[in-house]
Amino acid sequence: MTSVSIKNLDLNFGSVKVLKQLNLEIDHGEFLVLLGASGCGKSTLLNCIAGLLEVSDGQIHINDKNVTWEEPSDRGIGMVFQSYALYPQMTVKGNLSFGLKNARVPKDEIESRVARAAEILQIEPLLHRKPAALSGGQRQRVAIGRALVRDVDVFLFDEPLSNLDAKLRADLRVEIKRLHQKLHNTMIYVTHDQVEAMTLADRIAIMKEGLIQQLDSPAEIYNRPVNKYVADFIGSPSMNFLDGDMSTKGKFKTGGTEIDLGNYEFVDGPIGAPVWFGFRPEHVIVGEAATSQPFSTKVVAEIVEPMGSDTLVWTSIENQPFRVRVDGQASIKTGDEFLLGFDPARASIFDKENELRV
Amino acid sequence: MTSVSIKNLDLNFGSVKVLKQLNLEIDHGEFLVLLGASGCGKSTLLNCIAGLLEVSDGQIHINDKNVTWEEPSDRGIGMVFQSYALYPQMTVKGNLSFGLKNARVPKDEIESRVARAAEILQIEPLLHRKPAALSGGQRQRVAIGRALVRDVDVFLFDEPLSNLDAKLRADLRVEIKRLHQKLHNTMIYVTHDQVEAMTLADRIAIMKEGLIQQLDSPAEIYNRPVNKYVADFIGSPSMNFLDGDMSTKGKFKTGGTEIDLGNYEFVDGPIGAPVWFGFRPEHVIVGEAATSQPFSTKVVAEIVEPMGSDTLVWTSIENQPFRVRVDGQASIKTGDEFLLGFDPARASIFDKENELRV
Amino acid sequence: TDLEVTHWWTSGGEAAAVAEFAKAFNATGNNWVDGAIAGGGGVARPVIISRILGGDPMGATQLNHGRQAEELVEAGLMLDLTDIATEGGWRDIVNPTGLLDSCTVDGKIYCVPVNIHSWQWIWLSHKAFADAGVDVPSNWDEFTASADALVAAGKTPLAMGQQSWQSSGAFGVINVAIGGLDLWTKINVNKDAEAAAGPEMAKVFEAYGAARVLSEGSNVQDWNQATNMVITGEAGGQIMGDWAQGEFQVAGQTAGVDYTCLPGLGVNEIISTGGDAFYFPKNDDPEVTAAQKELAKLMISKPVQVAFNLKKGSLPVRGDIDMSTANDCMQKGLEILAAGNIMPDGNQVLSADTSGQIEDLMVEFWNDTSMTPAEAQAAYAAIIAEAD
Amino acid sequence: MAQSTRPNRLFRNLNAKIAALPMIATALVVFIGFTVWTIVHSFTKSKLLPKLDFVGFAQYERLWGTRRWLVSIENLAFYGISSLVFSLTIGFLLACLLDQKIRFENTFRTIILYPFALSFIVTGLVWQWILNPEFGVQNIVRSLGFSEFVFDPLYNADVVIFGILIAGLWQGTGFIMVIMLAGLRGIDQEIWKASRIDGIPSWKTYIFVVIPMMRPVFITALVLIAAGIVKVYDLVVAQTNGGPGNASEVPAKYVYDMMFKNQNLGQGFAASTVMLLSVLVILIPWAYLEFGGRKGDK
Amino acid sequence: MTNSSSNTTVEMTGPRGAKPKRALSPRNIMIYGVLLVVACYYLLPLYVMIATSLKGMPEIRLGNIFAPPVDITFEPWVKAWSQACTGLNCEGLSRGFWNSVRILIPSVAISILIASVNGYALANWKFKGAEVFFTILIFGAFIPYQIMIYPMVIFLRELGLFGKLGGLVLVHTVFGMPILTLLFRNYFTSLPEELFKAARVDGAGFWGIYFRIMLPMSIPIFVVAMILQVTGIWNDFLFGVIYTKPDAYPMTVQLNNIVNSVQGVKEYNVNMAATLLTGVVPLVIYFASGKLFVRGIAAGAVKG
């Protein structure tokens, strides 16, 4: 039994096709994050699920009920917006209870639900303030509360944290995670912040131009991206790509360098074609320890970017830029020559033609 | 000989004091980053240096010349803005040469300077386009070029990258670094992105409410923050703080836990007062290796946030939240009990009263 | 020389009359630049005055003679015409002499009276009365008596435009006709508020109130539209000054055949000697001044007086000319004038301010049927008490 | 330390100051100077020409003892309040209608806005014509068989002000509607989404959420209407010229007539000073709300 | 396998795609119904003007004003344009039209130029006291003109501009200044301040920035200001009648003269033709610029 199921969804704005035959199944209690570049259709998809946009074709089922033509308020969903969208002239309590009053929920019931939500979100002291008198984080909590009081099964979040500063974002992220652990309802969460996606999601759907590129657990997406787009999109600093080919079976060759792909897990076995060899900067090992890796080479540090906890070293392999993340305490300086090594098993290799993982 | 020197600078907007008796000396060829929370006065300081704001009191010297009352164009500075601030109706070339034309530089001279800047920034093919037809990164480069052609000694950057997406930001950051290495002129760079600050700066000035909190090299600021504000501000995830006291000389005590501060480098020797014990999540060591650390203890993972390259584990010591950054491949799961350890020498301890480093 | 002349004579008959001035002036080799301002004196006067004050005066301008220009003269903004007046012997030819007095300030003459207009007329439509099957009345009482028949025939007994000066003018006419000249003089010249509040005046207000009832259904704005109602037989009659004559003439109607005019409402045959006068604002240009004087002389000259007044329907300002071509009504007027049954015009005795206040009161009374004659009288007396 | 001297304050931004001279002159000479001049002369008994022989508050006493002035004030109050209420409601309702993602929005908006391009003179004339009982609406309805039908607002002292109101609204609501529409478009779309998810019918959203959010827009509209109302003159002149009787007189016309027709400048100045006071009564609270309330916000 | 489930076939029963909509839903009927009624109300006067102006007087006297013209005649138009009389002048509106044009062009140009420079100085070169003057100016926008008519007469006399074109231009510039300055100030304030700063760093001065940077970026607001001024000045009656003389009367004054110069009966058809002729310039401007104006108003008038 699925919580939300989207079948062959099409959405056009006039002649612009924003979503194209999109299918998606979300389980009960799952935390799904929609991740993708700006304009790829994340908000559009969310609005379709909420019923705020009329789909062009396809169906949407929530709790196994076809809700394609239902009103948003009848779909059993709650939604939290990027701009909070609180009703500015009402107190926090008014904001929380407005929808319930409108649905003619009895008064005591409203009171108790608001009280419960306020408790969960720890906004009891704020109930009689107006939104203007709240901080960003508090507003965000009220916005969540508004979804909470409606006792819905599915929560939709559209970049709920992107208006907040970094520190608050990190705190609220953890709160949302806690909330999910407490409530166990389905959450669909749109963001373009990778850290949010990685830390919150049970599964991540990476979207590009209205299509889902990969739908998988964060670890899988990080470790085994299905195509170059996903590989490049996920991870910061982003993955290094070396341009070369695999004409020699089981070996990657770029310029004069050859990397043995002995223990690389091919999807369908090795192919003999030009490929991208992708490797994450943080999986590279430097210094003496590098020698023990299946592959190692000597390089020159071109730029060293100390970032406190880590240091990013820009170097190059066969004249192709290659970044390496090393410990913040490492003592590599610009111009230094040093040894780097890695295990090709942790690489991601993509066919140069269709950019799919091989 | 200093490049820019600011003496007892005051700046008020009406009754609001934004900068308060600020002093700052910047050496020739130095790359200084101003870092601080939003609204702390970074842009204001930059505008004062540029002459775009009239100072309320104090002096500004550039190249040992008192320029406090000079026009912006006579100060020998170039400025790059967050929104690029390109003249939309002029071509790239027009943008680059506008300032020179105003200064009545001869035509050939303009041509050659524009050509040189365009070459350095690799925007030759764009010279006849208008800004609207450029991508964000290209616009940023033109904005830098506008400062470049003016052949000035001091470059001022006001959050030049914050309108760009993460990937482009990383690329341009490196380019700015390269540019500085090539030109060797003084750069004052405002940002509130820590990574930018850490990677670019020779020295960082951390500002708070119009005052400079600490002015030091990135490593120093990261490792030896002078007060709790700086410690908390720098580093992501931010530093853990344990609330306790040092009534027993040389020992930090919180709840039932005691940490021996044997090799901690005190500023003025240990004090016997309530303190904050600060420790960076990324300096904590977990698993077997923890036992070899001067301090170790057993904790339970409360929340695990996998972020791909790393994983952040939320736990607590004596009921105070404590975050630990571990490797992305680490297998700690929510609820797991695990061993953590660290070297108190890498801690930062702050007096609870004045929040200064002890 | 170009001479711009402002005036507010824009209706058919008026424009034809002005054309006579222009023709005569152009014939002297000068050029009459017409500056007509539509909408009546109320609209035109502010424009005229602000131009004189603004230092960009016209060459000559119409103003009702009387007190309207007093202050302008006192401020030295008007050309002194005494020399040509003496030369032309105006004092001897102008009849009645009161007209020239109105142009005189401190013994100097500042304006040329061009015509005499009298308010004291009622114009009756033969067609309307024929339609109603009653005889054309010969005085105010008969007129009111025949009102019912007119109403029954779907006519409006008394046509009245909505502009305040019309109702106020009608009041003056009824005042003299019902209350007599003595009462009028007491109130308007001597500003006797007691008389204004007295029982004799109450009768006048009663009559005025009765006239109000007769005008129900008259929904026009301008006086000449009201006149037109009489011309077409839609209305029985109209109380209006002799300038209405021009409209009948333009419409090709003949006095005594198509319409009848009764001076003094047929009760008290007297006419007021108000009228129009031309003033000549001071000017630096001697050529212009010469032209101004030329025009002044021209305006009072015999042929121009005849031509102008015949078109305008007004009486000439000099008694020494032959007006035998004038029609019935005008002849009546000339006779009364010759007999000396004259009175000054309201504009000559009341300040613009007081006239304005009376106009406001009268037009309000006329349109607000809830205001009783007694109330109106009380307000009237209050204005007279304050008058200067 | 080389201390360069601080330049004279007056000459800093000299160009800007020179460029602002027309504004400074206008503000000082016209808006302050003229107003003060007028107020001073309102205490004199100036007739045709301004003279400085003071009579204290005599002009004001007469003013408030004059029926025509009282009627003018009454008319202005009635016209003002009605046109405020109707402009705001009609403007808002029309804006809401146009906000419903309808087809031909541009056409409808243009139709509603175009009268704003016409002068009050034109507006007054055309409505005078339409409301003319002999040819206009009354005639039409009568010719349909209702021979007793009466609709002659311009000739009935009791309702003439409605006749003017109809014309005034016709001319001005379009503009208010455009402002309202801009205000509606300025409302965060997510508010609408939130209320749809809460299941709130749109009329309720308009009343409880949108209108309170549009407060600044309403205030702007209110001030614009109010400023226009105080100045209303041309419309009355063209449509009724104050008639029938004095039934549709307005203060601006009183001022004008007093100054030029009655040649009693002092009286006119006193009346205009009262008008100015009434404007201030409207403006100062607005200025306070608009600027005083949230200082430094902009 | 780009799309993780593109090749799954899904069974689909029940509602799918967009919810079917009836074009004639009660809601639509109501909305469009109301709008049509409203549109009729707003269009009616225009229709009446046009219809009446095309009728002959007999037809007007007999028919009703809403009836379409049977015998279309352009006589009234011709008359209104070139024959209608005021006093001895029988040139119709044509003279007023050219006067209006002559008044319009310098007034619009000068008032906009001055107001835009003011707005620019206020927005970008804040100096001490500027706000005070600006506040006075804005208050001035609400002062009834009547208060200022008389002193203005004296003022113009002292300047020697009374009755001259220059005087009228001055009057329009002065009285248009508050609202235009506000408009420009708001617009210039909304432009990124950094552009201005960049230009200063580049060494451009007050006028340099105005002409080289601001002006080219402000075409939209100039258009809006122009529309406002053209219609405002074109429609002006009060200043036109007081501060000019008959041979320089603008069209509105001429219109008033024609309409009020009743000769016998009111010639409604001529009046309507004259009215339309007078309204045609602003109307054309509105219809042509429609959206732009609305957008400009939104930018200038509605903030927050």
Ligand SMILES: Nc1ncnc2c1ncn2[C@@H]1O[C@H](COP(=O)(O)OP(=O)(O)OP(=O)(O)O)[C@@H](O)[C@H]1O
């Ligand atoms: N109302 C609309 N009319 C036309 N096109 C639209 C509309 N709304 C969105 N689009 C287009 O649809 C595409 C997807 O928009 P959407 O808002 O879903 O992107 P997103 O992934 O949420 O981006 P972001 O991360 O910036 O919020 C975009 O290209 C956008 O331009």
Ligand SMILES: Nc1ncnc2c1ncn2[C@@H]1O[C@H](COP(=O)(O)OP(=O)(O)OP(=O)(O)O)[C@@H](O)[C@H]1O
């Ligand atoms: N023109 C102004 N008038 C009044 N206060 C101002 C003005 N400009 C800035 N401030 C105030 O001065 C303080 C410092 O502003 P500043 O722009 O320098 O901050 P900042 O450090 O650059 O912030 P950010 O990171 O958001 O750019 C803020 O509190 C701001 O509100």
Ligand SMILES: [Mg+2]
């Ligand atoms: Mg989005």
Ligand SMILES: [Mg+2]
């Ligand atoms: Mg800033």
